[in-house]
Amino acid sequence: MTNNATSTRETMGSMTSRLSMPYTLTAGKAMGTFLAELGAQRIIGSRCAACATVRVPAQDFCGDCGAETGELVAVPSTGELTGWTVTERGILAFVLLDGTDVPLLHRIVDTDVSSLVLGARVSARWAAEPAGNVMDITGFAIDAESTVGALAPTNELLAPIEQLAYRMELTYEHSYGHFYGSLFDSVKNDRRIRGIRCPSCRNVLLPPRGFCDVCFVPTKDWIDIPDTGTVQACSVVHIEFVGQRMTPPYVYAEIVLDGTATRLIHSVGGLSAEEARSGIVKPGSRVKAVWSDRATGSLADIEYFQVIDGSA
Amino acid sequence: MVAATSRNVAVVGSAQTQLKAAWSDRQHVDLISEAVARALLGTGLRIEDVDFVIDSGSDFLDGRSISNCGFLGAMGAHHKEESRVEEDGLWSALYGATKIASGSASVGLIVAYSKSSESDPNDYWTSLAEPFTQRPVGLDQNAVAGLFAQRYLTRFGVPASALRAVTHRAWAAADGNTFVDATLEMLQDEYWSQEIASPLRRSDMARPVDGAVAVLLASKDVARQIGGSPVWVTGMGSAIDQHFIAARDGATLPAAAAAASAAYRMAGASGASDFDIVEVSAGSTAGELMVLEALGMAEPGKAIDLYADGASPGLNPSGGALPADVVMASGLVRLHEVAAQLGGRSDHAPQGARRGLAHASGGLGMQNHCVITLETS
Ligand SMILES: [Zn+2]
Ligand SMILES: [Zn+2]
Numbered sequence: 165m166t167n168n169a170t171s172t173r174e175t176m177g178s179m180t181s182r183l184s185m186p187y188t189l190t191a192g193k194a195m196g197t198f199l200a201e202l203g204a205q206r207i208i209g210s211r212c213a214a215c216a217t218v219r220v221p222a223q224d225f226c227g228d229c230g231a232e233t234g235e236l237v238a239v240p241s242t243g244e245l246t247g248w249t250v251t252e253r254g255i256l257a258f259v260l261l262d263g264t265d266v267p268l269l270h271r272i273v274d275t276d277v278s279s280l281v282l283g284a285r286v287s288a289r290w291a292a293e294p295a296g297n298v299m300d301i302t303g304f305a306i307d308a309e310s311t312v313g314a315l316a317p318t319n320e321l322l323a324p325i326e327q328l329a330y331r332m333e334l335t336y337e338h339s340y341g342h343f344y345g346s347l348f349d350s351v352k353n354d355r356r357i358r359g360i361r362c363p364s365c366r367n368v369l370l371p372p373r374g375f376c377d378v379c380f381v382p383t384k385d386w387i388d389i390p391d392t393g394t395v396q397a398c399s400v401v402h403i404e405f406v407g408q409r410m411t412p413p414y415v416y417a418e419i420v421l422d423g424t425a426t427r428l429i430h431s432v433g434g435l436s437a438e439e440a441r442s443g444i445v446k447p448g449s450r451v452k453a454v455w456s457d458r459a460t461g462s463l464a465d466i467e468y469f470q471v472i473d474g475s476a
Numbered sequence: 477m478v479a480a481t482s483r484n485v486a487v488v489g490s491a492q493t494q495l496k497a498a499w500s501d502r503q504h505v506d507l508i509s510e511a512v513a514r515a516l517l518g519t520g521l522r523i524e525d526v527d528f529v530i531d532s533g534s535d536f537l538d539g540r541s542i543s544n545c546g547f548l549g550a551m552g553a554h555h556k557e558e559s560r561v562e563e564d565g566l567w568s569a570l571y572g573a574t575k576i577a578s579g580s581a582s583v584g585l586i587v588a589y590s591k592s593s594e595s596d597p598n599d600y601w602t603s604l605a606e607p608f609t610q611r612p613v614g615l616d617q618n619a620v621a622g623l624f625a626q627r628y629l630t631r632f633g634v635p636a637s638a639l640r641a642v643t644h645r646a647w648a649a650a651d652g653n654t655f656v657d658a659t660l661e662m663l664q665d666e667y668w669s670q671e672i673a674s675p676l677r678r679s680d681m682a683r684p685v686d687g688a689v690a691v692l693l694a695s696k697d698v699a700r701q702i703g704g705s706p707v708w709v710t711g712m713g714s715a716i717d718q719h720f721i722a723a724r725d726g727a728t729l730p731a732a733a734a735a736a737s738a739a740y741r742m743a744g745a746s747g748a749s750d751f752d753i754v755e756v757s758a759g760s761t762a763g764e765l766m767v768l769e770a771l772g773m774a775e776p777g778k779a780i781d782l783y784a785d786g787a788s789p790g791l792n793p794s795g796g797a798l799p800a801d802v803v804m805a806s807g808l809v810r811l812h813e814v815a816a817q818l819g820g821r822s823d824h825a826p827q828g829a830r831r832g833l834a835h836a837s838g839g840l841g842m843q844n845h846c847v848i849t850l851e852t853s
Contacts, residue, residue: 177500181539195608219723221609227718247726249622250674253614256623258722267722271613282630298609330607336539336595341503375509377549380523382513 176348176461179338187330194222194233196324202301203294204322209239209264209315218315219266221298227266236321239264240313241288245304248272248280259286259304263315273303285310296325343372346386352461357389359424367425391453392472393421398432398445410468413440419451419469433468450474485573486699486706487815487850489519489692495800495809496657498593499686504538505550507688508589512552515585515690519702526692527581528557530572532565532588532804536600551587564588564757565689565808566836566846572693573709573848582695588805589688597684597803604840606719617759618681620721620841622673625762627726629675632777634765636675640668641783642761643679643798650795653824658683658799680761682801689802689809707815710831711745711849713738721841732770732837732845739833739847748772751849753790753817753825753832755810757797763842764798767835771847789826793817807836811848818852 191199194210198221201208209220214231220239225232243261255277258267272280273289287307294300340348343360347370350356359368360383362376368387369376376383398417415432432445434454445451451469458465491514493499493507516523529551535543544551544560551558561568565588572584592600601617629636643663650658663679670678699706715734717724740747748754748771756771758764765779768791774782782788794813797806814832817825831851838844 183539189607191608199608219720227720227723247623247626248674249619249626249676250671251614251616251619251622252672253616253619256614256619258623266720269610269613269615269720269722298612328608332603334536334539334595334599334603338539338594339500339503339591341501341506343506344503345501373549374506375513375550378554380509380512380549380552380554 176340176345176352178340181336181338183332183334183336185332187332189328189330191325191328192224193324194224194236196326197236197321198222199296199298199325199328200322202298203296205241205290207239207241207261207288207301208318208321209237209261211235211237217265218263220261220264220268236318238316238318240315242307242310242313243268243286243304245280245282245284245286245306247282250277255280257304262313270301271303272305274305279306284308297328343374347371348461351463351465352459355455355465357391357421359387359389359426361385361387368423370421370424370426370428387423389424390422391466393419393424393428393451393469395432395445395447395449395451396420396427397447400440409464413437415440415445417445417451417469428463430463430466431468432471434470445471483708483710483851484696485576485709486694486696487691487709487811487819488694488699488702488706489515489517489521490690490812490815491515491517492655492689492809492812493687494655494657495685495687495802497683497685499591500593504533504543504589504591504688505547507591507686508547508587508690509550511589511688511690512550512585512587515692519692521583521692521694521702523552526552526556526583526585528572528575529553529585529587530559530561530568531586532561532563532568532808533590534562534600534804536603537590537592537595537597537803539595552585563804563844564836564838564846565691565805566811566834566848567714567807567838569691569693569808569811569848570712570714570846573712576693576695582698584693586691586693586808587688588802588808590802590804591686592684592803593686600803601840610721615721617840618673618676621681621760621763622676623721624726624766624841625676625680625760626674628762628766631727634777634780638780639676639680639761641780642764645783646764646792646795646798649792649824650799653794656795656800657685658795676760676762682759682798685800685802687800687802687805687809689805689812691808691812691815705819705852707819707850707852709848710851711739711741711743712847713742714844714846716839716844719843724841724843727766728776729766729770729842729845731843732767732835732847733772735845735847736771736835739849743849743851745849748833751790751831751833752829753793753814754835755792755794755796755813755832756835757801757806757810757837759797759801759837759842761798763837764796767837767842770845771833771835790829793824793826807834807838807846810834810836811850814850818850
């Protein structure tokens with residue numbers, strides 16, 4: 165956390181956010197074949213006829229000249245070390261496999277760092293249980309005895325691995341800054357909603373910000389905003405989805421809090437399923453915040469808005 | 477194209493926030509609006525005069541998708557033509573200058589920013605790597621820098637200890653640059669000794685920082701109206717190397733050389749020696765040497781000679797990207813620096829400089845390069 169301590173009370177400084185995104189990666193023909201064949205402890209490269217080079221992993225197109233790969237070849241699992249670096253994540257290395265022209269990037273395993281020299285003979289170490297990915301080779305180890313292998317034609321190739329499941333996990337600590345920090349601080353501690361006025365267009369902006377988006381002039385005066393407003397637009401949510409706070413049906417609404425020029429996206433609740441469906445909430449409906457017991461310092465501290473008298 | 481752009485587009489204003497390890501009390505929008513507002517100062521131009529905005533940032537670093545949509549107000553882009561370049565801001569400047577040279581606009585605002593302190597920048601770099609064979613083996617920006625540094629040092633017989641001169645010079649310059657928080661005192665023993673990716677240590681790696689930068693480009697007519705001494709765009713070029721790390725040369729940067737030669741051709745320059753100021757962006761000390769050699773400032777393996785005491789006063793007067801690397805924005809910071817130094821708006825400009833060069837790199841292991849050359853009339 166990057167909370168800025170103050171003498172009076174805790175100030176909202178930042179928010180942790182985690183993104184977890186699932187992917188289905190599509191390997192393509194050459195890469196898919198390379199990955200599938202690793203499971204059978206075979207390394208597949210590709211030959212570019214145009215520039216007369218063999219590269220591994222096999223590629224559908226030559227990275228140097230762009231020509232379409234004509235032929236897949238079986239590459240020996242032995243070669244020489246042409247570069248390495250020691251990192252906190254292990255030793256990464258360039259291994260020029262026998263008969264190829266472009267090194268394979270992989271790891272060094274079962275080897276003492278002090279024994280690494282450029283040009284050393286190495287051979288592949290294989291995973292006991294193949295998983296259908298590049299780590300079916302666990303890495304390469306120094307192997308002074310290894311004989312120099314030769315390329316061989318590929319006969320029966322395994323079907324390419326078409327797809328790989330992948331998940332990307334990213335973590336953030338987003339700073340609130342002065343404007344959001346002040347708003348969330350007063351929401352959390354005083355149940356007070358604060359906006360800011362643009363001196364040029366006179367609009368009151370919520371959430372508050374340093375510059376008016378429309379006028380591009382610095383904003384000026386802080387304004388207390390009541391927790392009542394008017395629905396500008398709404399939609400009844402009937403489906404369930406991940407991350408929902410309320411049980412459908414409920415109403416999602418654009419609410420213009422009194423005195424502001426901005427729209428707050430929130431929900432209108434306290435309704436029976438019948439009422440939610442019946443159109444009781446509509447543009448012009450007057451609403452008021454129902455505060456929750458939570459004091460997290462976000463607009464989710466408002467449980468929902470409820471319809472009050474005086475609707476247009 | 478060459479005749480249309482050369483000296484028909486000028487940098488008429490530019491500004492940056494301070495670059496520092498973590499702007500924990502500011503949002504992206506706060507940094508961006510500060511840079512944009514200050515770039516307009518003194519130009520007589522108002523935000524209404526800006527025809528278009530092109531901006532550089534990373535959705536990965538920002539932690540939100542199409543993040544420019546949330547930052548439009550801070551960029552002054554309300555109801556304007558706006559587009560995003562997912563590469564360093566120097567590419568945005570290249571596109572903006574091309575647009576103005578084509579005659580379709582008169583004033584363009586170029587913005588770049590990042591707050592890598594909000595996440596682990598290594599996650600960002602790793603996300604750039606091919607996911608089938610490069611990412612799973614543990615490849616990241618540091619590992620690529622280490623692998624290439626070993627190739628460079630062994631091929632040319634340069635000892636790793638020589639790289640200390642590169643670090644020291646960069647940090648000494650940054651120490652004198654009030655817009656960078658780096659100081660020589662920060663180079664403590666641990667900084668020099670911590671192994672990151674052999675043969676490179678912490679002191680060899682570009683240090684990620686937060687910040688924003690904005691550059692105002694204008695057509696010849698607008699630049700003349702503003703008066704003063706415009707800083708003209710004279711040449712531009714960019715080029716990219718292949719993605720697979722192991723397939724690149726590693727000890728040289730042919731894409732940087734191609735980008736530079738395109739810019740030199742356009743500028744009518746004979747080579748790097750035509751430029752009084754050269755501001756480059758690199759991910760590591762060894763990478764910086766390779767960039768300088770690609771630009772033609774030294775023979776392959778000889779760029780370390782540029783770091784001898786008193787040599788090359790025009791090389792990275794700001795300190796370059798090593799002490800302060802704003803991912804996605806370091807190249808545009810270089811353009812701002814060159815323009816400010818040539819335009820008399822900088823306190824660390826070399827004496828009598830008339831021509832300058834700004835370089836950006838992008839991608840994993842500096843795969844992509846961009847060069848823009850500038851000149852005062
Ligand atoms: Zn080829
Ligand atoms: Zn306004």
